[in-house]
Amino acid sequence: MTRPRRLPWTAVLGVAALALLTGAGSEAVSHVLLALLLVLVSANLGGDLAMRLRQPPVLGELLAGVVVGNLGLVGFEAFEWIAHDEMVNVLAEVGVVLLLFEVGLESTLGQMARVGGSAFVVATLGVVAPMALGVGVGAWLLPDESFYVHLFLGAILCATSVGITARVLQDLGASQTPEARVILGAAVIDDVLGLVVLAAVAGVIEAANAGQSAGAGPIVVIVAKTLGFLVAAGLVGVFVVPRVLRRAARLRGTGVMLGLTLAFCFAMSFAALQVGLAPIVGAFAAGLVLEHAHYQPFHDNGERQIEELIHPIVQFLAPVFFVLMGFKVDLRAFADTSVLALAAALTVAGIVGKQVCSLGVLDKTIRRLPVGVGMIPRGEVGLIFADVGAKLVFQGHPVVDSGTFSAVVIVVIVTTLVTPPALTLVMRKGAQAAA
Amino acid sequence: MTRPRRLPWTAVLGVAALALLTGAGSEAVSHVLLALLLVLVSANLGGDLAMRLRQPPVLGELLAGVVVGNLGLVGFEAFEWIAHDEMVNVLAEVGVVLLLFEVGLESTLGQMARVGGSAFVVATLGVVAPMALGVGVGAWLLPDESFYVHLFLGAILCATSVGITARVLQDLGASQTPEARVILGAAVIDDVLGLVVLAAVAGVIEAANAGQSAGAGPIVVIVAKTLGFLVAAGLVGVFVVPRVLRRAARLRGTGVMLGLTLAFCFAMSFAALQVGLAPIVGAFAAGLVLEHAHYQPFHDNGERQIEELIHPIVQFLAPVFFVLMGFKVDLRAFADTSVLALAAALTVAGIVGKQVCSLGVLDKTIRRLPVGVGMIPRGEVGLIFADVGAKLVFQGHPVVDSGTFSAVVIVVIVTTLVTPPALTLVMRKGAQAAA
Numbered sequence: 001m002t003r004p005r006r007l008p009w010t011a012v013l014g015v016a017a018l019a020l021l022t023g024a025g026s027e028a029v030s031h032v033l034l035a036l037l038l039v040l041v042s043a044n045l046g047g048d049l050a051m052r053l054r055q056p057p058v059l060g061e062l063l064a065g066v067v068v069g070n071l072g073l074v075g076f077e078a079f080e081w082i083a084h085d086e087m088v089n090v091l092a093e094v095g096v097v098l099l100l101f102e103v104g105l106e107s108t109l110g111q112m113a114r115v116g117g118s119a120f121v122v123a124t125l126g127v128v129a130p131m132a133l134g135v136g137v138g139a140w141l142l143p144d145e146s147f148y149v150h151l152f153l154g155a156i157l158c159a160t161s162v163g164i165t166a167r168v169l170q171d172l173g174a175s176q177t178p179e180a181r182v183i184l185g186a187a188v189i190d191d192v193l194g195l196v197v198l199a200a201v202a203g204v205i206e207a208a209n210a211g212q213s214a215g216a217g218p219i220v221v222i223v224a225k226t227l228g229f230l231v232a233a234g235l236v237g238v239f240v241v242p243r244v245l246r247r248a249a250r251l252r253g254t255g256v257m258l259g260l261t262l263a264f265c266f267a268m269s270f271a272a273l274q275v276g277l278a279p280i281v282g283a284f285a286a287g288l289v290l291e292h293a294h295y296q297p298f299h300d301n302g303e304r305q306i307e308e309l310i311h312p313i314v315q316f317l318a319p320v321f322f323v324l325m326g327f328k329v330d331l332r333a334f335a336d337t338s339v340l341a342l343a344a345a346l347t348v349a350g351i352v353g354k355q356v357c358s359l360g361v362l363d364k365t366i367r368r369l370p371v372g373v374g375m376i377p378r379g380e381v382g383l384i385f386a387d388v389g390a391k392l393v394f395q396g397h398p399v400v401d402s403g404t405f406s407a408v409v410i411v412v413i414v415t416t417l418v419t420p421p422a423l424t425l426v427m428r429k430g431a432q433a434a435a
Numbered sequence: 436m437t438r439p440r441r442l443p444w445t446a447v448l449g450v451a452a453l454a455l456l457t458g459a460g461s462e463a464v465s466h467v468l469l470a471l472l473l474v475l476v477s478a479n480l481g482g483d484l485a486m487r488l489r490q491p492p493v494l495g496e497l498l499a500g501v502v503v504g505n506l507g508l509v510g511f512e513a514f515e516w517i518a519h520d521e522m523v524n525v526l527a528e529v530g531v532v533l534l535l536f537e538v539g540l541e542s543t544l545g546q547m548a549r550v551g552g553s554a555f556v557v558a559t560l561g562v563v564a565p566m567a568l569g570v571g572v573g574a575w576l577l578p579d580e581s582f583y584v585h586l587f588l589g590a591i592l593c594a595t596s597v598g599i600t601a602r603v604l605q606d607l608g609a610s611q612t613p614e615a616r617v618i619l620g621a622a623v624i625d626d627v628l629g630l631v632v633l634a635a636v637a638g639v640i641e642a643a644n645a646g647q648s649a650g651a652g653p654i655v656v657i658v659a660k661t662l663g664f665l666v667a668a669g670l671v672g673v674f675v676v677p678r679v680l681r682r683a684a685r686l687r688g689t690g691v692m693l694g695l696t697l698a699f700c701f702a703m704s705f706a707a708l709q710v711g712l713a714p715i716v717g718a719f720a721a722g723l724v725l726e727h728a729h730y731q732p733f734h735d736n737g738e739r740q741i742e743e744l745i746h747p748i749v750q751f752l753a754p755v756f757f758v759l760m761g762f763k764v765d766l767r768a769f770a771d772t773s774v775l776a777l778a779a780a781l782t783v784a785g786i787v788g789k790q791v792c793s794l795g796v797l798d799k800t801i802r803r804l805p806v807g808v809g810m811i812p813r814g815e816v817g818l819i820f821a822d823v824g825a826k827l828v829f830q831g832h833p834v835v836d837s838g839t840f841s842a843v844v845i846v847v848i849v850t851t852l853v854t855p856p857a858l859t860l861v862m863r864k865g866a867q868a869a870a
Contacts, residue, residue, distance in 0.1 A: 027708070028521055028524075028525050029525055029528045029529075029708065029714060030705060030708045030709070030714075032525050032528075032529065033529075033532075033701045033704050033705040033708065033714065034701075034705050036529075036697070036698075036701045037698050037701040037702050037705060040694045040695065040697055040698035040701070041694075041695070041698050043694060044683075044686060044690075044691050044694045044695055044698075045686075047686075047691070048686040048691070086463055086522070087521070087522055087525055089463075090463050090464055090467050090522055093464045093467075094464075094467065094468075094471075097468075248479075251479060251480075251482075251483040255479075255747075255750035255751075256479050256482070256483070258747055258750050258751065259475045259476075259478060259479045259750065259751075259754070260475065260476070260479055262471070262475055262751060263471075263472050263475035263476050263479075266468045266469075266471045266472040266475070267472050269468050270465060270468040270469050270472060273462065273464065273465045273468065274465070279464060279468065308747075309747040309750075310747070312690075312693055312743075312744040312745070312747050312748055313747055313748050313751055315690035315693050315694065315744075316693065316694075316697060316748055319694070
């Protein structure tokens with residue numbers, strides 16, 4: 001009687017396209033509604049495709065973003081603005097902040113401390129090895145450029161972008177494995193170290209520009225701010241959070257538990273941003289210091305588990321981040337062969353460098369391969385570093401010129417797209433071997 | 436042993452203030468994180484206070500917003516930017532869109548059709564009566580102004596802002612009562628009629644400006660677009676949605692049900708905006724056409740109820756709208772006595788006019804007083820209309836001058852703040868009488 005096969009997905013896209021054509025829609029609200037609509041539809045279609053290919057949904061979300069973001073190549077440019085829309089970018093950032101908060105919630109401070117040694121060594125190797133390899137690639141393929149340019153290439157390869165890996169681990173239901181904890185811990189430390197390296201390299205170049213040798217001042221300030229933040233986060237978690245939540249459980253009103261938990265996440269993300277760290281570092285730290293026991297007074301009042309309330313919000317906003325990352329991939333970057341050679345060498349250096357870091361896993365029961373693979377993605381952190389280099393001038397030229405920048409974009413694309421299937425493969429292999 | 440009383444709420448606010456002072460934070464992300472933090476903390480504290488006074492939490496959220504938004508009056512201007520931040524305004528709009536969607540989800544198209552007659556008569560009277568009273572107030576207090584100015588004052592008093600009422604009804608657990616359905620249905624029709632009136636009045640003034648008599652052209656276009664939208668929404672709900680959801684249940688991936696439901700909500704809001712209606716009208720219509728039966732294929736797969744997934748998202752984002760509305764209240768508007776006289780007369784005209792409309796309730800089992808009270812708030816719709824008037828020039832002067840605008844602001848403040856306690860009172864009285 002019914003014809004369920006008659007109305008394909010194009011019906012939904014058709015509504016969007018029709019709406020797009022019928023009005024100018026220059027209003028900010030209209031833009032955000034359209035962007036959210038597109039993101040949700042393409043994320044779900046991409047996720048479905050990925051699942052059918054036994055891949056984590058996040059890969060589908062990325063690829064769906066790549067497809068929609070590059071429709072301009074076939075002459076359809078109606079969606080080009082989305083990648084640069086500030087509002088959509090902020091929503092994406094809030095989405096990845098909430099994702100890392102949720103991942104942090106799944107671990108406890110104690111569990112992280114137990115893998116802390118491994119995470120620290122992994123992170124340190126994960127900065128030193130890619131840095132050395134990046135300098136080598138620069139010296140080999142860009143021999144005419146100064147040592148400072150090579151140094152900067154190395155710095156770009158340092159930082160790990162943990163958003164992708166965190167999502168893949170969550171998709172695989174593996175965010176609570178020891179490997180996941182080492183990766184997440186190392187990635188947070190990595191972000192901190194990467195920041196120090198970037199500040200150091202930029203400081204050295206600016207000093208050389210002025211004909212001076214570099215001073216240690218700015219580096220000391222950054223290290224002090226960062227350590228201060230992490231220590232403060234730990235102290236807040238141990239001493240302040242349990243008491244505030246105990247008091248908050250006496251507050252009346254709907255959604256106090258969810259509201260104040262989110263407020264804490266945003267406070268920590270904001271504080272991280274203020275000391276120069278990525279907001280996701282603050283969000284992860286916030287999730288880490290919140291323990292289930294803190295919520296007991298709320299559960300006594302009949303409230304649901306906090307994860308049950310956070311998860312739908314993450315399901316709504318996290319795909320915005322991943323689809324948008326796909327949107328930002330410009331496939332035209334793959335067309336320039338001289339750029340491609342540099343990109344290929346940097347990609348290999350980046351991947352090999354992060355495999356070296358897995359030697360830093362001290363605990364013999366933790367598998368090294370997933371740790372190395374999980375550290376591969378450079379993501380938006382690499383782009384941010386490259387952007388700093390593009391604005392930094394040495395002897396009249398930008399330290400990162402447009403060709404190098406395109407190469408970095410390709411490194412980010414490849415490491416981002418390669419991680420979900422590779423990590424899925426090595427995590428599953430390990431699970432089979434263990435079984 | 437523990438000292439739970441030692442750490443007061445100021446601890447949380449302290450973190451925010453400290454973070455605010457330590458960094459410039461000009462970045463968009465930083466702004467949004469800080470705004471969300473402030474909104475969540477003040478919403479929860481305000482909500483707690485309101486509950487202790489046996490008022491709906493939304494009143495507390497509004498008042499908390501008024502307090503924080505007017506800290507500038509005591510010299511603390513650090514939060515002034517929030518009311519005008521585009522990003523925060525968009526998040527607030529998304530929040531109220533999701534709230535109206537959730538309210539729509541709680542009703543079915545069939546239930547709405549049963550109160551359709553009453554809702555239509557209520558809405559019509561709710562436009563005619565305040566319009567007539569507004570013109571009268573204009574003629575009485577602004578005798579030197581032209582008839583067009585009086586006409587515009589009437590138009591400003593027409594439109595109902597349903598966000599506040601919807602939230603109060605939800606807070607009271609009364610969104611599924613027949614009274615609630617009449618109010619919500621009438622408010623949606625009201626929004627449509629208000630738009631037609633605004634277009635008509637603006638058209639008449641523009642024609643008079645050009646020395647012509649007004650043409651019916653633009654009004655016909657608006658009515659046609661609006662009717663087209665509502666009919667299309669109904670058709671989509673009856674024919675397209677069940678089939679799409681049946682197919683979607685076969686999609687793999689995490690969160691398909693939530694993702695596509697939200698996509699539908701945003702698509703309808705976006706479409707409403709494109710035909711010139713408020714996005715909340717589209718969202719409400721989207722919620723209305725989705726029925727529980729449509730989700731059966733998902734529940735067969737073990738998914739939770741859609742409301743359980745939507746509600747945390749609404750709890751997160753809806754307070755942004757209400758706190759922000761409080762933020763926008765400028766208490767200085769209450770200081771000008773000539774403005775106050777006009778404001779008082781317009782407020783009385785607005786409230787009395789909407790009580791007249793409750794005579795339109797045809798079903799004798801539906802109480803009239805809650806309907807009249809529920810239609811009181813003018814909210815942001817009144818401000819939008821006033822803003823149109825401020826930009827419209829007649830005989831060299833703006834139709835709505837700055838004094839009139841301030842008076843409209845006061846009308847909006849008073850009707851917004853008066854509704855939650857008044858509606859709570861009349862709904863509870865009715866419940867007691869019935870018991």
